[in-house]
Amino acid sequence: MPPVNTLGDDTTALAAPPPRARRPRGLVPEIVDTLAADMREGRLQTGDKLPTESELVARFEVSRTVVREAISRLQASGLVETRHGIGTFVMAPPEQSNFRIAPEDFATVADVVSLLELRISLESEAASLAAQRREEGHLQNMAAALAAFEASIAESSDAVPSDFQFHMEVARATGNRHFADLMTYLGTMIIPRTRINTATSAPEGRLAYRRRVHGEHQKIYQAISARDADAARLAMRTHLANSRERLRRAQPN
Structure with a gap:
């Protein structure tokens, strides 16, 4: 007998969100973590099919913008897929492997810095390969991610989906599926501000912080577009090293 779908008739079967006492910046991660737990524990x-946007707004008592950003993060992590005009559906869990980075591995600043160190070596080489192998379609996708990031700045969004998408497009441009597969596995967890509130606590201020990140992304894009492998490697290394240092400076001693 197939498993009973608990959605629709009995939405109370899903995990209840935590109590309302929380910081506004924690709304999106709260929804992501709660829905991911529903999937992990079999309630989804x-x-x-996920509840509708309106149902999620009511359930979590948040705005539509917050719900949309949470769904974007779940999509980027490969947990759900949206079929336009139909709805958003739970995807099959990824194949298990011995290598695992779970949300609990991001409990401290040191944990997030450790992941950035992994990304520095991985993504710097990916940017170099992307500069050598990219095609026009890759550049168009990167440019679209940059435009979305810039639009998010204007809307005061945290720009996490477009930030992740840019790095994913660089990985795809390598022509080596393993780079993209690993990025898909890591998902938006690789973006430090999904776990640590770097933007708000950054010394230069939240808006300047995002503009600086955007400028660093543009330099990576320009080097890949110019097929300059060395410049692309350096631009990516500089970007991620800057993220690591910003993270360290933004946290209290």
């Missing part, structure tokens, strides 16, 4: 199963 592969093929199930």
